[in-house]
Amino acid sequence: MTCSPTAPTSRTWKPVHANNLSRRKKIMNYSFNPPSAGREPRILWVDLTREAGTALVDAIDGAFDVYRVRKLPQVPDAIQIYSPLILCFEFDTPDSAGIEALTRTRRVHPSLPTLMITGCHSEAVAICALRLRVWDLLVKPVSIEALNHQIAALTIVTRQRGSESASEILFPSQGTEDLSALDGHKQQARTFPAIALVAAQFDRKIALEYAAALCRLSASQFCRIFKQEYGVSFGQYLLRYRIDRACERLANSGALAKEVAYSVGFNDHSYFTRAFKRQVGLCPSEYRGAQDSPND
Incomplete structure (x- = not known):
């Protein structure tokens, strides 16, 4: 299945040639037309929705420094030129082309914090998000407040950690066993798979044992660590x-x-x-x- 992008707007990415830096900067400023040069954080939004006006980016447009890409081949150049602080892939239903593009992007830019937004509830999507180590998986409908919260949290973490990537914060080495050696952010990685599972399958029965298995923990370990990280039980x-x-x-x-x-x-x-x-x-x-x- 291929995406059918809608007509570009003044805030939509347009291809530029990289052989002339001054010309590239000039075209970049014209093509993106950001509402405020100093607004933070910088977000590159890969809009793969099929109908105009249905993307969440339309609701937050103006609140952040957001640049939109509608065509997958333009994503690498947009990242190189714009240097976003946050990347977001928004789907109606993830297709093979979109997932492949997200996979390539995560491989080339593993330290670039990435949000994945989808209108599809499925275990396959949740597992994909886990394997690609995205910051979070949001399943529509998503309130603007929830989206703003995610962006704000991601901004704070990436700035506080400096050279340490958000992916490293969320996904410590699989061989790490000593929880006392992990700081608060890294501990959150232990049960993040359960958070993604809830986002993807909250409308279905979710067994605690299954959530624990996704986190590679026993049920008792999972209950204890989840409570430490979030202050409530998994059931709560x-x-x-x-x-x-x-x-x-x-x-x-x-x-x-x-x-x-x-x-x-x-x-x-x-x-x-x-x-x-x-x-x-x-x-x-x-x-x-x-x-x-x-x-x-």
Whole structure:
């Protein structure tokens, strides 16, 4: 399957020749047309969505220094010329061409922190993200707040660590066994595969043993380390993640609360209602009503 890019805009990458530096800079500034030369962080966004106006980059455009690429062959030159702090690949459904381009990019630029955004929930996508060692896998619908949080966290980590790449922070050597030798960021790599699993499969049953196996830990080790890293148990994290996704869907769709419950992984509507009220303070119908009411 091949992507069908939409017509380029003023913020879309245009090919430039690298044989003349001054000419390259001139064309780069014209082609990207950034809203603010000093805005941070610099993000290169590989937009592989098929319909105009559906990409998340459209929602954050102007909030960050974002340059968009729509054609895969342009990605290497864009990275060389723009030197982004963060790279993002956004898919509707990942296809072979997009995954191959992401794989090549990770191989050539392993220290470039990369976000992967997809509209497809599948184990294959989650495993792909794990193998490519992306910073995070986000599954649409994704709130702008969640996306901004990821970008801000990634920016802070990369700047604080300096020469140490985000990939090294998240994915320490597989042979490292001594947790006491790892700093806080590196410890997070031990259970990151479980976080990616939740993002990809929160709408399905997720066994703790399976999450532990993805992290190459026993169930007891996984429970202990996950609690150390995130301050909550894996079950609590999964519950909160599902409730957060339910809040987004209640606020942004006309689906019934029961339908929302099933769509985020709850098989028991009564339990969903109780869990939602414990976390949010309102039952689902009250929450939707509050979102629909105009602010005073």
